[in-house]
Amino acid sequence: MDTAHTLPSGIYGLLAEFDDPKALVAAAKRTYAAGYRKIDTFSPYPIEEAWEAIGHHDRRLSFIVLAGGITGLLTGVGLQEWVHEIAYPVNIAGKPLNSWPQFVPVCFELTILFAALAAVIGMIVLNGLPQPYHPAFNVERFERASRDKFFLIVESDDPKFDRKSTADFLKGLNASEVTEVEP
């Protein structure tokens, strides 16, 4: 691994393990208060307090989904108007070529379709997925992050990170175990 040489401490970070969500959130708050910023928590289910504790709130997806919806709406309007007025104008029951009320259902469906696709693709891309490899997976106990354990990581590229003192700090947070994470 090339990154191993670039990391000053030779490790990716320090992983602290907790048994319950309250301990995790309390530890995350104290780690954030101690000035660490390159931190993350891992939990088997979403914990709102956890991402608040590490100071993360990404609102970009709202706009991405809105943009997706608007794109869908415009696609619906553009497609139907173009088909019925330009590409293939046919007189149906004497209705005007631009009989827009009849174009509403397809516009609506395309709005929803594009917005939903934008939501899911946006979430996956912003989360940096698919990402088959992550250093945290090197820790054997980390597989319980998807079962019943809670983890807090401090990454080694955090300016405050120090292999020794950060480990001591994490141990002082009631972590049941603190492990070094191989890059």
Add this chain to the structure above:
Amino acid sequence: MLNPKPATYEPAPLIEPGHTFASISDKIGGVVLSTKQPLSWFVVISVGMMIMGMLGMAITWLLLKGTGIWGVNIPVGWGFAIINFVWWIGIGHAGTLISAILLLLKQGWRTSINRFAEGMTIFAVMCAGLFPLIHTGRPWLAAYWLFPYPNSMSIWPQFRSPLIWDVFAVSTYFTVSLLFWYVGLIPDLATLRDKARNIWVKRAYGALALGWRGSARHWQRYEHIYLLLAGLSTPLVLSVHTVVSFDFSIGIIPGWHATIFPPYFVAGAIYAGFAMVLTLAIPLRKVYGMEDFITMRHLENMGKVTLVTGMIVAYGYVSEAFFGWYSANKYEGFMIWNRMTGPYWYMYWTLVFCNILTPQWLWIKRVRTSPFGLFAVAMVVNVGMWLERFVIVVTSLHRDFLPSSWGMYYGTIWDWMTFVGTLGMFLTLFFLFIRFLPMISIFEMRTMAPAAKMHDAPAGNEAH
């Protein structure tokens, strides 16, 4: 009365006491990763596959001979294909109602049932989609008038037709349901990846889980779009059966051309869907021992939704009859009179029995809290909702405006084989899903565990 005591109502817990994060994960994930399945799984999947084979036969013969093998003719040009299409697509609606609308309404009890209900939606929509695809007997010609793509004939679909709206509504519905389902599955796939011991099983789930690791940053975006998807699915699901009802109500056939159709169809869809969720949930929880997660309270709530939507459907039937009389239009009047007393009278009255009278049993708490009672009512409603679509389609068409063009309609053996065949397809897909994916959302169930409570607030059960 002065100072009446506030009524205290403690609902039954949504998850039996004593469960931890680990026990939930192991219990639900264990079904998938175990190398053993109950005998009933093999029985159902074998029967399902045999019936699906029959579907294959029926479709092959259809493609060789054309729609002449079916019972449709003039005046009844719409038969089993549209009846089955509407029936199946309606069944799907309960899954979206549970996963999206009940999520927005903060109904905690949806958590135990949303995963397999969403699976049911997807498989039901697949069964539904088969019918428009094959109903011309020449599916390879269906592309250019269904989907807008530049073709060598330079012709385009007719966007003023409700049938095209239907194509867009159903394909959007299928795509969005699949996305919603998959997004919900990602954290559970990660659980399976981490739990699996066989390297190939691990890799398969690992690839599908996209490397999910439960990061708080990921969870925040995940929860954000999960809620947005629920918000998008809610109007979508209401629009789908509305558009399906437009297939009828935009036409000027007496019995179809009614403004009551959209709400009445949507209610009927949810009604049929909840009956199907009950039909699936009651045996599943028994066979896989999931009574701790799908409790009696869940079943009772579903029974209540079935009763309410059943009453809305009953209101729809009454309105139809009232319109027929009050419109003073002799064609409308004749249609409803013919529906009740004409050659298909037995269909109409069986449907009244199935859809209006039978669910009234659910007023009784003992019926509502008995798996057998609920299952019996649900099965009757399943049949009743199919009959409803038969009555709407056939009785409206078979007495044309001129008596010289009156006729009768009966499904042929090929119609029945196709219909029953889709039941086999549904069973097969559903039981494959039970085998390979967790039938209950594991990560959402963890949030219901007592240990997940972040605040020690008294009576912290927010899911009433």
